[in-house]
Amino acid sequence: MTQIYAAEAEQFARDGFTILRGFYGRTMMIDPIREGARRIVAALCAKYGVDAPTATADEAMGPGYMALARANRAWGGEVYDAVKQIPAFMRLVSDARNDDVFRALRPASEPGLAAGGYGIRIDSPGEDKFRAPWHQEFPAQLRSPDGLVYWSPLVSIIPEIGPVELAVGSQREGIVPVYRDDAGIGKSGAYALRLDQEAARLARYPHASPVTEPGDLIVMDFLTLHQSGENVSDRPRWSMQWRMFNFADPLGVKLSWRGSFAAGQSFETILPELIAPPQ
Secondary structure, eight states: OOOOOHHHHHHHHHHSEEEETTOSOIIIIIHHHHHHHHHHHHHHHHHHTOOOOOSSHHHIIIIIHHHHHHHOHHHHHHHHHHHTTOHHHHHHHTOHHHHHHHHHHSTTOOEEEOTTOOEEEEEOTTOGGGSOOSBOHHHHHBSOSSEEEEEEESSOBOGGGOOOEEETTGGGGOSOOEEEOOTTTTOOGGGGEEETTHHHHHTTSOEEOOOBOTTOEEEEETTOOEEOOOOOSSSOEEEEEEEEEETTOHHHHHTTTOBSGGGTSOGGGTOGGGBOOOO
16 A cells, blocks of 8 residues: 655645655666657657667657657657557556555545546647646546546656646636637647636746656646646656546536546537636
């Protein structure tokens, strides 16, 4: 049984997130995922004739991936689609300790793993089109509002590479209505959702941008306001995300635990009351 300490549980209840340092073993759990990513980048570089360094995971996930994506952005998209299918990643997502964390932070819950709600993000410098704006997880995922986001890095997350930014304590807002806005750069799906009265809401809370290392785990409430950090470094930010929800939540039961964008449907057809007027 995974131990959640009182201080971590208290931080989660107060701030809407907590950080479990060194939660996953680097050698047994993280390095096999990084090696899987290296092999995929190397295979695609060979396939498309891109001359790039791929001998180590750091090379392949840094300059190797950047060279591939610069040669053709769609080839970078192939990496994005492929890496979520690495068996070592799937083993980490379904690790029984993740269930333990959920039950520790949500007593008397029945954890579920959101289908289609897991993946590995690759955020390159300056790619604002794919940067997640301020949001709550619930409209984009549904399942149930009583859910947790699991966020864990595959590279060192330093300020320049853009740590995830959180509005501390914002889970107290409850479910926030949203409206669509493509930001003038063609954002779509969950990336095009904006919070109702966003600036006023965000001004109510202090913000945190935790620096983390591979093996660390950030756990956040489905209703905590957060956004992708801005990557101003010279290398991509690789991070893993998956979502768990509570089968026992009354609204989740009412929705039959249906998903949103990742499940091929939009929350507007399931919970139209979440729609706010354009602003």
